[in-house]
Amino acid sequence: MTADQPLLSNPRSDRVRQVAALGRRAVRARRGQLLVEGPQAVRELVEHAPGAAREAYLTTEAAERHGDLVAAALAAGARVRECTPEVLAAMTDTEHPQGVVAVADRVDVPLPQALAGVGEGFVVLLAHVRDPGNAGTVLRGAAAFGAAAVLVSESSVDVYNPKVVRSTAGSLFHLPVVTGVPVAELLTGCREAGLRLLAADAGGTTPLPEADLGGPHAWVLGNEAWGLDPQVRQACDAAVAIPIVRAESLNLAMAATVCLHASSAARARR
Amino acid sequence: MTADQPLLSNPRSDRVRQVAALGRRAVRARRGQLLVEGPQAVRELVEHAPGAAREAYLTTEAAERHGDLVAAALAAGARVRECTPEVLAAMTDTEHPQGVVAVADRVDVPLPQALAGVGEGFVVLLAHVRDPGNAGTVLRGAAAFGAAAVLVSESSVDVYNPKVVRSTAGSLFHLPVVTGVPVAELLTGCREAGLRLLAADAGGTTPLPEADLGGPHAWVLGNEAWGLDPQVRQACDAAVAIPIVRAESLNLAMAATVCLHASSAARARR
Known part of the structure; x- marks a missing residue:
C-alpha cells in the first residue's frame, strides 16, 4: 500500500520535527492542525471526519496489524507513510502511541x-x-x-x-x-x-x-x-x-x- | 506547635527515605502503611480516620497556612514535623504535594x-x-x-x-x-x-x-x-x-x- 515510498527512518528530519511541533499550542493555532495518536483515535478521525485527515504515520508492525486503518486513511485522502519506531516516538510525547499517529486539520465549526x-x-x-x-x-x-x-x-x-x-x-x-x-x-x-x-x-x-x-x-x-x-x-x-x-x-x-x-x-x- | 523539634532539613536522612519508600507497593504491604499527599487528603485522614494517622510533614509555609490541619493532626495523635521544601519533595514523586504529606496505617477492613x-x-x-x-x-x-x-x-x-x-x-x-x-x-x-x-x-x-x-x-x-x-x-x-x-x-x-x-x-x- 505504501511500498512505493521509502520507510521514514530519520527521527531528526524536518518532517518529523513538523509533526512533533504540533505538541505546541502556538504551532497548532498557526497551522490549524492537530496531532492524533493511537489506532483508535486515528480510526475515528478517518471514519468520522475523513475530510480533516491529512497525514498518517504507522510503524511497519502497526501498518501490518491495522490494514483496515491504512485503507481507510488512504480512502480519506490522507498521505500514509510507514516509519521506524524511533521516528514515531520522536513525533509524540506519548509513551504508547501504539505505532500510529496522524496529522489532522482542526475540526471545530462556527x-x-x-x-x-x-x-x-x-x-x-x-x-x-x-x-x-x-x-x-x-x-x-x-x-x-x-x-x-x-x-x-x-x-x-x-x-x-x-x-x-x-x-x-x-x-x-x-x-x-x-x-x-x-x-x-x-x-x-x-x-x-x-x-x-x-x-x-x-x-x-x-x-x-x-x-x-x-x-x-x-x-x-x-x-x-x-x-x-x-x-x-x-x-x-x-x-x-x-x-x-x-x-x-x-x-x-x-x-x-x-x-x-x-x-x-x-x-x-x- | 512543633517548635520544640528541629526543622527536618536533610532530604537524604533515613526518615525521609522511609517515607519515600511508601511509593513502592512491597514496602506499603510490608509496613501496612501508605502515603497521603496534599492538604485536602491529609485533612480527610485526620478527621475521618484519625486512628490511622501516624505522621504528618509540612513545610513551614504550609504549617502556617494550615494551622487547623496541624491542630487536627496533633489531636489525632499523629507526630507532626516541619520540614524544608526539599525534604517534602524528596518524600513524594508528586509535582505539587502543596507542602503537606502524611503517613497513615492502612484503613481496609475485613x-x-x-x-x-x-x-x-x-x-x-x-x-x-x-x-x-x-x-x-x-x-x-x-x-x-x-x-x-x-x-x-x-x-x-x-x-x-x-x-x-x-x-x-x-x-x-x-x-x-x-x-x-x-x-x-x-x-x-x-x-x-x-x-x-x-x-x-x-x-x-x-x-x-x-x-x-x-x-x-x-x-x-x-x-x-x-x-x-x-x-x-x-x-x-x-x-x-x-x-x-x-x-x-x-x-x-x-x-x-x-x-x-x-x-x-x-x-x-x-
Whole structure:
C-alpha cells in the first residue's frame, strides 16, 4: 500500500520535527492542525471526519496489524507513510502511541452551525475549563449520551492539546465542537437558539431530579477550581446540583457525566 | 506547635527515605502503611480516620497556612514535623504535594465488617480493575453517592498506590474499603449478605433504567481492557448496560459514576 515510498527512518528530519511541533499550542493555532495518536483515535478521525485527515504515520508492525486503518486513511485522502519506531516516538510525547499517529486539520465549526443541529436535544458549554483530562472526558460523555454539540469557551484548555485528544478517545470527531468563543457570546447564542441554560453547580438550588430537561437545553460547566463566574451563573435559567452525601466528592468530569446521562435518559423517556 | 523539634532539613536522612519508600507497593504491604499527599487528603485522614494517622510533614509555609490541619493532626495523635521544601519533595514523586504529606496505617477492613453496614444500601465491587485513576474515581463516586462500601478484588490496583490515593481526593477515608480478597469470595460474601449482584457491562441485556435498584445491591465492575470474566458475569443476577449512542465512549470511571448515581437516586425515591 505504501511500498512505493521509502520507510521514514530519520527521527531528526524536518518532517518529523513538523509533526512533533504540533505538541505546541502556538504551532497548532498557526497551522490549524492537530496531532492524533493511537489506532483508535486515528480510526475515528478517518471514519468520522475523513475530510480533516491529512497525514498518517504507522510503524511497519502497526501498518501490518491495522490494514483496515491504512485503507481507510488512504480512502480519506490522507498521505500514509510507514516509519521506524524511533521516528514515531520522536513525533509524540506519548509513551504508547501504539505505532500510529496522524496529522489532522482542526475540526471545530462556527457557533451557528453547531447550534443549528440541536433540535430538541442538548449541548454542553465549557466555561473556562482548564484541565485536559476533564475536557476530554466531557467530550467523551457528550458523544456517549448524544449531545448535539460541545461549546468550549475562550480561555479554556485547547481541545487540540494532545492530552485532550487522547482522553476523548476519538469522540472529538463525533460531534460538532466550537472553540475560542467568549462565554458571553456562547450563552447568548444558546439563548437565541431557544436552549434553556442549566448551570451545573454544586451549590445550586435545583436538585438534578427536579431540573427541567424536557426541552432543548445547555449544560454550563465552570472552572475546576473556582466554579462558574457569578455573572455566568446569573445568566442561566437554573443552577442545578447533583444530590450527594459527601461534599466536594465529584470532580467536574464526574458531574458532567451524570448531567449528560440525565439529559439522555430524559430524552429517552419523552 | 512543633517548635520544640528541629526543622527536618536533610532530604537524604533515613526518615525521609522511609517515607519515600511508601511509593513502592512491597514496602506499603510490608509496613501496612501508605502515603497521603496534599492538604485536602491529609485533612480527610485526620478527621475521618484519625486512628490511622501516624505522621504528618509540612513545610513551614504550609504549617502556617494550615494551622487547623496541624491542630487536627496533633489531636489525632499523629507526630507532626516541619520540614524544608526539599525534604517534602524528596518524600513524594508528586509535582505539587502543596507542602503537606502524611503517613497513615492502612484503613481496609475485613469483608464481613464492610458488609455488616449495607442495610438497604449498595456497594461497588472492583474485579481486576487496574488503572489507578479509575479506581480512585470509583472510590470518589462511591463516597459521593453514599455507597456502603467498596470491595477491591485481589489482583486489582493497590488502593494505597499514591496515584489512587490522590485521585480519591480523601474519599478513601470516608467509607469502608476491602482489599486483597479473591473475586469469587467477594461475590459469595455479597450474595450471602442478601445483595443483588449487578454486572456493569456495556454488552449487558438490562438497560440501566430497567435495572432493579429497589433493594440492597452490588455493582460489579470489571477490568478496563477485557471487561468482566464470563464466570463473574454469570454469577451476577443481571448484566446492566448504560444506554449510549456511541459505542465505547464511556470509560470505566464514567460508567461507575452513572451507575452509582442511579443507585443513589433510586434510594432517594424510595
